[in-house]
Amino acid sequence: xxxxxxxxxxxxxxxxxxxxxxxxxxxxxxxxxxxxxxxxxxxxxxxxxxxxxxxxxxxxxxxxxxxxxxxxxxxxxxxxxxxxxxxxxxxxxxxxxxxxxxxxxxxxxxxxxxxxxxxxxxxxxxxxxxxxxxxxxxxxxxxxxxxxxxxxxxxxxxxxxxxxxxxxxxxxxxxxxxxxxxxxxxxxxxxxxxxxxxxxxxxxxxxxxxxxxxxxxxxxxxxxxxxxxxxxxxxxxxxxxxxxxxxxxxxxxxxxxxxxxxxxxxxxxxxxxxxxxxxxxxxxxxxxxxxxxxxxxxxxxxxxxxxxxxxxxxxxxxxxxxxxxxxxxxxx
Numbered sequence: 001x002x003x004x005x006x007x008x009x010x011x012x013x014x015x016x017x018x019x020x021x022x023x024x025x026x027x028x029x030x031x032x033x034x035x036x037x038x039x040x041x042x043x044x045x046x047x048x049x050x051x052x053x054x055x056x057x058x059x060x061x062x063x064x065x066x067x068x069x070x071x072x073x074x075x076x077x078x079x080x081x082x083x084x085x086x087x088x089x090x091x092x093x094x095x096x097x098x099x100x101x102x103x104x105x106x107x108x109x110x111x112x113x114x115x116x117x118x119x120x121x122x123x124x125x126x127x128x129x130x131x132x133x134x135x136x137x138x139x140x141x142x143x144x145x146x147x148x149x150x151x152x153x154x155x156x157x158x159x160x161x162x163x164x165x166x167x168x169x170x171x172x173x174x175x176x177x178x179x180x181x182x183x184x185x186x187x188x189x190x191x192x193x194x195x196x197x198x199x200x201x202x203x204x205x206x207x208x209x210x211x212x213x214x215x216x217x218x219x220x221x222x223x224x225x226x227x228x229x230x231x232x233x234x235x236x237x238x239x240x241x242x243x244x245x246x247x248x249x250x251x252x253x254x255x256x257x258x259x260x261x262x263x264x265x266x267x268x269x270x271x272x273x274x275x276x277x278x279x280x281x282x283x284x285x286x287x288x289x290x291x292x293x294x295x296x297x298x299x300x301x302x303x304x305x306x307x308x309x310x311x312x313x314x315x316x317x318x319x320x321x322x323x324x325x326x327x328x329x330x331x332x
Contacts, residue, residue, distance in 0.1 A: 026298045028287035031319045038291040042231045050231035053211075053220070058236045060210040060219075071248040072144035074099050079251065082137045082191070089133055093125050096140055105143045106136060138194045142175060145198055159212035159222070163229065167205060170285065171198050177281035177322045178274075187308055188273040196257040197278045199250065203241025203258065204233045230292040238262055264299065268307035276304040284319045 032039075042050055077095050081087050096102055103124050110127035111120055121127050128136045157164050178197030182188040211229065214220035238259065245255035257275050261282070266272050283301035286293040305315060 026302050026315065028283070028293070028298050028301070030316060031284060031287045032291075033288050033323075034291050040227050040291050041295060042227050046225065046228050047231060050228050051235060053224075053228065053232035054207075054235035056214070056220075057207050057210050057232060058240065060214055061206055061240055064210065064213070065247070071250070074102060075141045075144040076249075078137050078140045078144075079195075082133070083251070087133055087137075089125075089128060092133060092136060093128055096124055096128075096136070099144070102140050102143050106131070106139055109139055134191045138175075138179070138191060141195060142172060142198055145171070156209050156212040156216075159215050160208055160229070163208055163226075167201070167208065170289075171201065174198070174200070174278070174282050174285055177285060178278045180322070181277045181281055181318075182274070185277070185308070185310070188277050192251075192253055192274045193277050195251070196254055196274050197281055199241075199245070199254050200257045200261050200278055200282070201237060201241065202244055203237030203239070206240050206244055207233045207236050227292055230290075231294075234294050262296065262300065264296070265303055266307070273308060276307045279304040280308075280310075280315075280318075281322065284315070284322055288319065288323060 074095065078092065081092050081095065096106065106124055106127045107121065109115060110130045115130060121130055131139065175194045175198035179190045179194040182190045182193035208229075211220060211224075211232070215222050215224075238261070241258035242255055245258045253274060257278055260266050260272075260275055261279055266275055266279075268276075279300050283297050283304075287297060287301075301315070305311070
């Protein structure tokens with residue numbers, strides 16, 4: 001079930017009833033799970049260092065482009081199946097059967113309390129019938145991508161263990177939150193919201209991987225302050241993510257989300273509904289969990305809420321529901 005009942009769902013607002021040049025200020029500390037004194041932004045010296053580090057990371061990624069991690073082959077095959085005019089369930093099941101870990105993940109999810117109807121399923125086909133094709137494809141792509149995030153070369157991962165772990169968790173939670181917002185608001189394709197939410201910050205993965213390589217090679221200090229690392233990744237991840245989406249031949253809307261998700265004022269057009277939902281889900285999650293979040297986050301949240309006709313007043317309730325969803329939904 002969606003986080004709000006059908007009765008609680010607000011009626012859609014007319015597309016042009018909002019003064020989009022006067023988006024209200026939103027205090028994101030109202031959503032935070034950390035005390036106000038924990039909020040941290042880079043000072044002038046740290047910001048300058050982050051800008052320099054961002055440029056160096058970008059150069060490193062471009063130099064190592066043929067060593068970039070490959071997008072999981074199973075995820076590519078699943079995406080290709082789901083983009084067919086009439087996706088074939090049997091073909092989807094056969095594809096997933098080729099990966100024992102993903103098959104096990106689907107069975108675990110189908111038998112979880114979140115989805116179970118009290119009857120255990122024991123085959124991938126039964127799991128697919130229970131979850132539905134779109135949910136199965138989402139789970140398979142998320143699990144394959146999560147494996148990529150978790151299974152980076154050990155030396156890379158061990159250089160920044162907390163950052164890699166946080167990025168993996170954030171990607172999955174943002175995907176789930178974006179999908180549920182799409183379901184609740186009936187404003188965008190749920191599958192696109194899920195995959196876009198999962199991959200919109202993929203540039204950070206590549207940037208962090210490059211930075212870890214620089215530390216191993218002695219080209220960067222191993223004790224970089226977290227605030228500098230975070231600011232550097234923020235500066236370079238949009239361009240790198242857009243390039244990576246093209247490099248991996250991902251669906252066009254994924255590249256669009258990677259490229260546009262930090263624009264100050266993306267158009268309030270139907271073609272941008274997925275983008276705005278992802279921006280809302282991302283902003284609410286980041287504001288709740290990350291004391292280092294960027295200063296532009298409140299403006300991005302306010303703009304996207306207004307762009308889809310969502311008043312700012314319910315955002316606190318939505319943030320609470322997404323937090324509950326993150327705690328209740330099975331991990332991907």
